[in-house]
Amino acid sequence: MNEQYMRRALELAALGRGHVSPNPMVGCVIVHGDRIIGEGWHERYGQAHAERNAIRSLRPEDEPLLTDSTAYVTLEPCSHYGKQPPCADLLIEKKIGRVVCCNDDPNPLVGGRGFDKLRAAGIPVETGVLAEAGRRLNARFFTFMEKQRPYVILKWAETTDGYLAGPGGTPVQISGPLSQRLVHRWRTEEDAIMVGTNTAHTDNPRLNVRLVPGRNPIRIVIDRALRLDAGLHLFDGSQPTLRYNLIKTETVGQTTLVQLTADEPVLPQLLADLRQRSVQSVLVEGGTTLLNAFIDAGLWDEMRVFRSPMLLGAGIEAPTVRGTLYDRERVGDDELTTYRRLD
Numbered sequence: 116m117n118e119q120y121m122r123r124a125l126e127l128a129a130l131g132r133g134h135v136s137p138n139p140m141v142g143c144v145i146v147h148g149d150r151i152i153g154e155g156w157h158e159r160y161g162q163a164h165a166e167r168n169a170i171r172s173l174r175p176e177d178e179p180l181l182t183d184s185t186a187y188v189t190l191e192p193c194s195h196y197g198k199q200p201p202c203a204d205l206l207i208e209k210k211i212g213r214v215v216c217c218n219d220d221p222n223p224l225v226g227g228r229g230f231d232k233l234r235a236a237g238i239p240v241e242t243g244v245l246a247e248a249g250r251r252l253n254a255r256f257f258t259f260m261e262k263q264r265p266y267v268i269l270k271w272a273e274t275t276d277g278y279l280a281g282p283g284g285t286p287v288q289i290s291g292p293l294s295q296r297l298v299h300r301w302r303t304e305e306d307a308i309m310v311g312t313n314t315a316h317t318d319n320p321r322l323n324v325r326l327v328p329g330r331n332p333i334r335i336v337i338d339r340a341l342r343l344d345a346g347l348h349l350f351d352g353s354q355p356t357l358r359y360n361l362i363k364t365e366t367v368g369q370t371t372l373v374q375l376t377a378d379e380p381v382l383p384q385l386l387a388d389l390r391q392r393s394v395q396s397v398l399v400e401g402g403t404t405l406l407n408a409f410i411d412a413g414l415w416d417e418m419r420v421f422r423s424p425m426l427l428g429a430g431i432e433a434p435t436v437r438g439t440l441y442d443r444e445r446v447g448d449d450e451l452t453t454y455r456r457l458d
């Protein structure tokens with residue numbers, strides 16, 4: 116077993132970022148002796164899985180080598196008929212010699228049955244190779260399957276003196292142009308993007324992707340009493356939008372009103388509803404009230420904080436960061452720090 120092939124498989128898997136959700140990103144490398152004879156990854160939701168693409172990439176003269184080859188797959192080969200036929204069946208049919216994986220598939224439709232099928236066909240299987248890297252790559256998918264809620268990313272920009280808006284919530288452009296571009300790329304990478312009532316009202320955000328190429332996420336807003344102005348960009352019907360409220364459920368064009376009950380906390384209900392809709396990740400872009408509500412409820416997985424050189428002197432205080440330091444980098448004049456949950 117050679118970890119370097121699994122690293123390559125993880126690298127290939129990551130090429131699916133932004134295109135495969137709610138499926139996981141998966142990569143596959145087929146190795147004969149010390150030669151890679153096939154490579155593939157899950158490129159697009161609904162389309163061929165990694166293993167099939169790797170098999171397709173083989174030169175015809177290499178096909179007979181499969182019996183003596185190892186498939187390095189970042190996730191357990193699937194055993195079910197979804198949008199695609201089972202990869203375990205394909206590997207058995209092609210008589211692969213051995214299968215090595217990072218992780219078991221937490222999808223209850225698979226859940227070990229892919230490995231069972233392979234073993235029953237006499238194919239040796241090894242799992243748990245670069246397991247942490249595999250889980251990190253598909254943190255959204257694993258959180259969704261294991262915690263039964265979307266992966267929640269809290270994002271904000273704060274000044275050097277710790278404010279994220281001016282006095283009374285006046286919007287201030289705190290982060291620089293490179294940071295703004297980066298946030299647009301993040302929007303293409305998550306299924307949904309969310310703001311609270313105050314931010315929707317004071318910033319009138321579009322919550323779409325403009326500064327980079329990529330798909331638009333679903334927009335989410337909390338509007339308990341349905342008091343937000345119908346003329347806001349959020350309600351322009353240009354992309355699917357979920358408006359969570361306590362009054363009614365109704366769909367008008369691309370905007371869906373979803374009623375929550377006032378008897379229970381809002382966020383768990385909202386995340387449960389998003390799960391039903393297969394929304395696997397949410398980028399929460401503020402404001403402070405909403406960010407703090409997620410933090411207080413313990414319903415978050417990652418914090419991404421831009422700190423700009425700006426000083427405001429007064430204003431709305433940014434939330435207090437939690438979790439463990441995961442990454443720190445410079446983005447133009449800003450410093451971006453990522454924190455992850457401890458558990």
Ligand code: AOF
Nearest residue numbers: 141157164165192193197198199202222
């Ligand atoms: C694999 N290889 O490359 C991927 C897998 O609807 P489908 O057929 O596309 O199935 C989606 C499920 O298959 C997904 O939830 C996950 O459990 C597994 N994804 N499995 O063997 C792959 N992308």
Ligand code: ZN
Nearest residue numbers: 164193201202
């Ligand atoms: Zn599959």
